[in-house]
Every structure is written in C-alpha cells, then in structure tokens.
Amino acid sequence: GKSSRFLKDGYWKIFRLEVPLELDLGKDNFDISDAVLESSAAALGCKTGVLPRTALSVVRKSFDARKDPKFVYTLQLDVGECLRARPESRHFLLKLRNKPSKLEFCNIPWAPLDLISQLRQPGVAMKSFHSTIGGKNVKERPRVVVVGSGPAGLFAALVLAESGVLVTLVERGQPVETRGRDIGALMNRHILDHESNLCYGEGGAGTWSDGKLTTRIGKNGGSVQTVLATLVQFGAPSNILIDGKPHVGTDRLIHILRAFRHHLQNLGVKIMFGTRMEDLIVRDKRVVGIRTCCVTEASGCLGISSVVEADAVVLAVGHSARDAYESLLSHNVLMSPKDFAVGFRIEHPQELINEIQYHRWASEVQRGKGRVPVADYKVATDVDLNELNVSSDAEEHLHKGCYSFCMCPGGQIVPTSTDEAELCINGMSFSKRSSRWANAALVVTVSANDFSPLIANHGPLAGIAFQRSIEREAARRGGGKLVSPVQTVPDFLNDKISEHELPASSYRLGVQSSPLHDLLPAHFTLALKQGLIHFNDQLSGFIDKRALLHGVETRTSSPVRIERMTESFESVTMAGLYPIGEGAGYAGGIVSAAVDGMHAGFALAKYLTTDKHLS
Ligand code: FAD
Numbered sequence: 001g002k003s004s005r006f007l008k009d010g011y012w013k014i015f016r017l018e019v020p021l022e023l024d025l026g027k028d029n030f031d032i033s034d035a036v037l038e039s040s041a042a043a044l045g046c047k048t049g050v051l052p053r054t055a056l057s058v059v060r061k062s063f064d065a066r067k068d069p070k071f072v073y074t075l076q077l078d079v080g081e082c083l084r085a086r087p088e089s090r091h092f093l094l095k096l097r098n099k100p101s102k103l104e105f106c107n108i109p110w111a112p113l114d115l116i117s118q119l120r121q122p123g124v125a126m127k128s129f130h131s132t133i134g135g136k137n138v139k140e141r142p143r144v145v146v147v148g149s150g151p152a153g154l155f156a157a158l159v160l161a162e163s164g165v166l167v168t169l170v171e172r173g174q175p176v177e178t179r180g181r182d183i184g185a186l187m188n189r190h191i192l193d194h195e196s197n198l199c200y201g202e203g204g205a206g207t208w209s210d211g212k213l214t215t216r217i218g219k220n221g222g223s224v225q226t227v228l229a230t231l232v233q234f235g236a237p238s239n240i241l242i243d244g245k246p247h248v249g250t251d252r253l254i255h256i257l258r259a260f261r262h263h264l265q266n267l268g269v270k271i272m273f274g275t276r277m278e279d280l281i282v283r284d285k286r287v288v289g290i291r292t293c294c295v296t297e298a299s300g301c302l303g304i305s306s307v308v309e310a311d312a313v314v315l316a317v318g319h320s321a322r323d324a325y326e327s328l329l330s331h332n333v334l335m336s337p338k339d340f341a342v343g344f345r346i347e348h349p350q351e352l353i354n355e356i357q358y359h360r361w362a363s364e365v366q367r368g369k370g371r372v373p374v375a376d377y378k379v380a381t382d383v384d385l386n387e388l389n390v391s392s393d394a395e396e397h398l399h400k401g402c403y404s405f406c407m408c409p410g411g412q413i414v415p416t417s418t419d420e421a422e423l424c425i426n427g428m429s430f431s432k433r434s435s436r437w438a439n440a441a442l443v444v445t446v447s448a449n450d451f452s453p454l455i456a457n458h459g460p461l462a463g464i465a466f467q468r469s470i471e472r473e474a475a476r477r478g479g480g481k482l483v484s485p486v487q488t489v490p491d492f493l494n495d496k497i498s499e500h501e502l503p504a505s506s507y508r509l510g511v512q513s514s515p516l517h518d519l520l521p522a523h524f525t526l527a528l529k530q531g532l533i534h535f536n537d538q539l540s541g542f543i544d545k546r547a548l549l550h551g552v553e554t555r556t557s558s559p560v561r562i563e564r565m566t567e568s569f570e571s572v573t574m575a576g577l578y579p580i581g582e583g584a585g586y587a588g589g590i591v592s593a594a595v596d597g598m599h600a601g602f603a604l605a606k607y608l609t610t611d612k613h614l615s
Contacts, residue, residue, distance in 0.1 A: 007093060012077040013059065013104045014043050021069040021361065021372065029061045029239050040075060043102060046092035052085035059110050062244025063373050065357045069364075072244070076110055141166050142608040145290055145310040147277045147324075149173075150204020151590050152581025152597035153316030154260055155227065159601025160314075161267040165608060168308055169269055172276035172295055172321075173201025175261065176254045183208055186415065187508045190481045195276065195295045198416040198426070199320040202273065203257040205416070205582075206590040210408040210429045211248035213240055215591040227594040234259040245376070249431030278305065279327050280313065280577065287313045287576035312576050312604055316597060318583040319558035320418055322464055334563040334573040335460040337451075338585050341405070341556040342470060343443030343528060344516060344549040345413050345425050346489070347505055348542075350374060353409065353438040356541045374409040374433040377440070379542075381534040383527040398523065400444045402531030405556055407440035409433050412506035413550055415482045422471035423478055424554045425507070437506040441553040444527045463559025470520065474551040477514040485514030489547040492517050493529055503546045516551050561585030568607060569600040578604055 023035040032040075032053050040056055041048040060074040082089045096103065142165050146157045149171040161167045172195050173179060179201035185191040186198075199205045213231075215224060228246065232238050234256045240246035248256070265271065274296035281289040289309035317324045328335060354362040357375035364372040380403035406426065410433030416426040427439045448455070451466035458465040477485035484507050491498045498513045505511050517525055536543040562579035563572045564586075571577040580586060580593075580600045587593035 007079060007083065007090065009107065010079040011106050011109050012044075012079065012096060013106060013110075014040060014073075014075040014077065015102045015104070017043055017073040017075055017102075018064075018070045019073065021071065021364070024071045024371075029242055030058050032056045032058070036073065036075070040077070043100075044077070044092065045095065045100065046089070050086055050089045050092060052082060052089075054085055055079075055082040058242050060242050060244055065361075065375065069358060069361045069372065078109065136164070138166065142311045143168070143309070144312045144314060144604065144608070145170060145308045146314040146316060147290065148204065148316035148318060148321075148581070148583075149202050149271070150316060150318050150581060151206055151594035152587060152600075153204070153314065154257075154264075155230075155594045155597035156314050156316060156578075156580060156601040156604075157264055157269055157597075158230070158260075158267075159598055160605055161264060161269045163601075163605035163609070165605055167264075167267075167269045168310070169264065169271045170275050170277055170290070170292060170308065171202060171271070171273050173197070173273065174296075175202045175273050176207065176257050178273075179207070180254065186482075190509060192415075192417065192420055192482065194418055195274070197418060198414055198428075199318065199418055202261065203253060204316075204593075205318050205320065206593075207253050207257060208250050208414065208428050209253070209590070210406065210411055210427055211250060211253050211431075211590070212406070212408075213246040213248065213591050215589055215595075217592050217595060223595045223598065224591055227591055227598065231256055234263065245373070247429075247431075247433070249433070250428055251430045272308075277317070277324065277327075280331055280574075281307065281309075282331055282574070285575060287574055289313070311608065312578060314578045314580060314597075314600065314604065315562070315584065316581045316593075318581065319555060319560075320416070321583060322461075322468075324583070325461055325464065325560055328562065329459070329461065332573060333571055333577065333579075336561050336563060337448045337455070337460055337463045338557075338559060338561040339445060339447050340463060340467075340559045341401075341403075341441075341443035341445050342467065342520065342524070342552065342554045343402075343441060344551055345427065345439050345553050346404075346442045347413060347437050347439040347507075347548045347550065348544065349503075349546055350410055350436055350438045352541060352544060352546060353377060356539050375438070376407050376409045377404065377539055378407065379404045379531075379535040379538055381531055383444075383530040383534075385523055385526060388526060388530070400523065400527035402442075402444045402527050402534075404535070405441040405443055405553075407438070409438050410435045411439055412437060412508070413439050413484070414507075415484075415509055416555065417471070417475075417482060420480070420482060421475055422468060423475035423482055423484065424467075424471050424552060425484060425550055426553065426555070435506055436504075439506070439550075441556060442528065442531065442549070443553055443556055444524050444531070446559075450521065450524075460560060467554045467559060470552055470554055473519055477512070477516075477519065477551065479512050481509065483510040483512050485516060485519070485551040486511040487514065487516040487549050488545055489532060489543050489549060490545055492549050493532065493543070503548050505548055505550070507550060511548075511550070514551070516549050519551055557588045558583055558585045567603065569603050 145168045174196040182193045182196040276295045279291045294304040354375045385398035408427035411429030454462035454465045495517045562584040587596045
C-alpha cells in the first residue's frame, strides 16, 4: 500500500538543483542536458544510468549570478515513466520515501503546456457558465461593457465572452498598428497624441514596455500560470512558463495582442477603439451604461458621442486615466488614497551592470545573444530619517522605503506622459534586450502623510494632485517638449548641477542638465541619497559618473483605490460597477492586472448567470 503510493502515477519535485554555467549546455530552457541529468541523479541518490532522461521535465529555470554563476532548476520526475523506461529504477524510487531534502512528492503533475490545451474554446472552468447562457439567443444574453483594453480589461473581456456574455470593449487609444505609428511620431518628432501613446491604446500601459512577467503574487499559483499559458496560446514563447524571470519584450507583445484581439472578435466581442468613456450612466444608484466620445484624432473629443447600455460596467482604465477618477468622484463612488512611490529613473551602461553582477563572466552576455541573461538587479532598503535628524510634522517615526522597480536590462527610457505639461518616464525593452543601457525606477514610498495638505482640496484624489505637481515641475525643468531633466548620480549626491559632458542616454526625446536634488520634497531626496549609498554597498560600482538620474518616475502604482467588495468585485457604493486592475488599486504590473481581470470576469459571469439575475 504505502510503497505502491510512491510508485503509481506519482511525481517527485526536485528543488534548487544547481548546475554551473560552464557545464549547462542545454539548447533551450526545456532541455535536460547531460549536466542536468547527472546533477539530478546525484540529488536522487542513484546512478545516472538508472535515470531515464524522458522521466525528467523542467518546472523552473533561473540564473543565479552570485559567486559562481549557475542555473538553478526545479525539476519534475515522473515515477511511472521512470519505471517504464528503466524497471531497475524501482529500487532507488522506493528509497525516496524517506523524503530526502529538496524533494517533494505530489500526485498531480505540473504540466504547463497541457494547461494551454485545457484552456479556452470554451475552457474547462468556463464550460458550466457557457452552457447556462451561451446557448441563449442574443436578446436574452447579459451585456457587459469593459472600459480599457490593458491586461485587466482584456482578460476580463476574454473570460466574460467565453462564458457567453455579450461584451463591448471600449478603448480610448488605437489598435497596436496605429498606436505604433503614433508612438513613432512621439519618439522621432516630439508629437504627443493625447489619446494614443505609451499609456493609452490596445494592450494598455504594458504594451510598449519591458514585458516583464514577474509578479509578487506567487508565480506558481494556478491564476498566474493560466495567464502565462494564455499568452503562450496567443504567441508568447513557451519559455515564459518555466523561466524564473519571464520576459517577452515590446516586439513580441504587439503580435500577442493582435492574436488576442482576433480571438475576442471571433467570440463576438465588439471592440471600439478611439472611443473614450466620458461618464457613467446611473439610474436608481445603479450603473446602466456609459456615455462615450469618439477621439480618433489628437484634437480631443470629435463630438460624436454615443451611449453604450449594459447590465454591468467593468472599469479597467489604468492609473493614468485621471479624468476617469474625476467622473467617479462626481457620482460619489467611494475611493480612498493609497500608498504609492515616486522618484527618478536611473540609467547605467548595461556593460557596467553586467560587470557588477557577473564579474569575469560579464563577457558571456553578448548583448542578449548569449546563454547568460543580460544582467539585472533589484535593490531595496529601509531608510530611518529620524536617525538623520530630519524634522517632520508627521508624528510617527519617519521611515521611508527606497527601492528599485521595473528594471529594464538592455532597454530604453521612454516618456509616459499623456500631456506635455506633465513629464513622467518609464522603461521598455525589446525581446533581445540588446540596447547599451540598463534603467530602473529608483523610488521612495509615499503615504497620505506626505500629501496631507492637499486632502482638503482634492479629497481622495490628493495623491494624484501630488503626482501632478512633481510632473509639472519636471516638465518645466526639462524645458518643455518632454525633454527630461537629468543629473549624474555623484552630482545628485553632492547637490551640484551636472556641468560637464553628460553621459549618453537612451532617452530619445533629449535630456537637459538640471538640479534633481531639490525637485522632490527634502525628506524624499534624503531617502534617495541614503538609498543610493546602501545600494552601492550591495552592488559595488552602482554610484558611478556614468550613472544618470532622469526626472521623474511618479506612476509606479495607483495613488487611489476604488473600494469594492471582495467576492463580487462590485463597487461598494455603486451597483453594477466593477473597478479592476491597476487603476482601481488592485494590481501592480501586467500579470497581476491580468489575474485581477480574470478573477473579476469569472465572478461577474457567475453572477450574471444566476437565476436571480436572469429572472
Ligand atoms: P492599463 O494597462 O493602464 O490599461 C488601461 C487602458 O484603459 C488603457 O489602454 C487606456 O487607454 C484605457 N482607458 C483609460 N481611460 C479610458 C476611458 N476613459 N475610456 C476608454 N478607455 C480608457 N508591468 C510589468 O508587469 N512589467 C513590465 O515590464 C512593465 N513595464 C512597463 C513599462 C511602461 C513604459 C509602462 C507605462 C508600464 C509598465 N508596466 C510593466 C506596468 C503595466 O503596464 C501596468 O501595471 C499594467 O498595464 C496595468 O494594467 P491595467 O489593465 O490595469 O491598466
């Protein structure tokens, strides 16, 4: 009994299997190379010859640059296959019952590629919803309007449409083809289209991005895996399912989004690009639709307004759509200020980061073409401003988190403003990450205490007013036309305007030497300075005259939360309104926004199919 449990359709997970860089010659991340086979045999306590390659599969593969660079694997051993291919393996398999360290037994295989075939058309989990309403004729089927085609809106629309709901997807920006041309005009000719830019358009803010698919919400969770598998279904490389730091890059994201769009259209989703939600239509304290305006040109509203009626409105507008928050406020939708972070983007030559991280192995990187990933970093520290004798009105001890965020190896800094008078920047990269620069946000945490004087005038939107004041000052110091104010890191630390020739930068709209050391509130600057000193201890060489700070990074996450109910995702004060994704304050990044959209889609589809609602 007990022994047969371990010999029947079981799987052993092998954790933290290390293979030195110079030995790992696998062709791709799924490959079980000789070195992996040998290390696995050692971990399992058997001879290499007893272990069939076919019984092993890669669950996760990461690169660890510390000390001797190595690949670190999580593998899965299929007991059944092992016995079939090598009956003599029975002996060592039985010994594994004593649970050696780094091993774990499970009954269900981890099979990411199988996930894809189980999903969609109609997916396993969606079948029951689909049979409830999918068969009904069009007039009887519930209608939902989804506002915003970022990751949250797209995944909500997908789940709802596959459940048989009639979905209209409203997006103020343009489809990726036109949006690409608008972004080209911005980068090459400084022409900012207010409705089609780095923040607005198909795919949302994450399209012209680094396409990092890392998330803090647990990468092995079913929801994250489902999102990643869906992206693979639409053309993302299957490597993202096992990569410790999955990344797709802008060039690939554009193709993925096009396939996503065609899939939605095949499911009957009506997609309205160049259409901005102007207002909610509220009857008897319930949202019954939205008022929209056609905005296909940079000139703003063309005056062609229309009404889209719906049983529910999913609001997935991201955190740059400040006009949408104003509209919600006018309807007394409950919102609260939320912590976020502001600071600068720091840019180094990528070569320097490779050297700091990989030392003598740095030459292995080959600008994205080698087996060794282009080096990244992640740094964080807690700065105690009391120790630095900073005076503050705040009663509590003044601690500020200072950290790097959204690091883009081999990438470029891009303007993410939606208005020329407000400058904010972010980072993006292409799939190869082959540019000469590395950039990352370097930010400090902002809490309501930091902008309390603004609350009297701006209520729950005070955080936005705070962001805006910093963005306006940055635009002014850059001298306009979205030119970025910059200062070298040593000069920032010494309160000195950079006078000599500035280091080269990837930012295509131009840079202007300007004081950044007095742009943010003084205690923010101090926290950033302390942070930089700490980070230089961790990454020796981080403070360098070639390191350039760019102003400003303000939109790290939403400064507002639209309060909603936990299970139903419905606004606590406005029936029929479903605020989701980053703009609503429930996600930070592509994957977590997609997961939030997917869960909200399921919850809403379930609700719309209940007898109570349909009667
Ligand atoms: P958004 O993606 O912001 O989508 C909201 C959509 O709603 C937009 O398309 C907008 O046009 C539309 N909209 C807004 N208002 C209206 C209206 N009134 N009517 C109609 N439509 C409207 N995250 C990562 O995880 N990895 C990365 O590498 C990464 N890099 C980034 C790089 C850049 C340059 C930027 C700007 C962001 C990056 N992010 C990254 C963050 C990520 O893009 C966001 O977390 C994510 O896109 C949030 O998804 P969302 O669906 O909630 O909102």
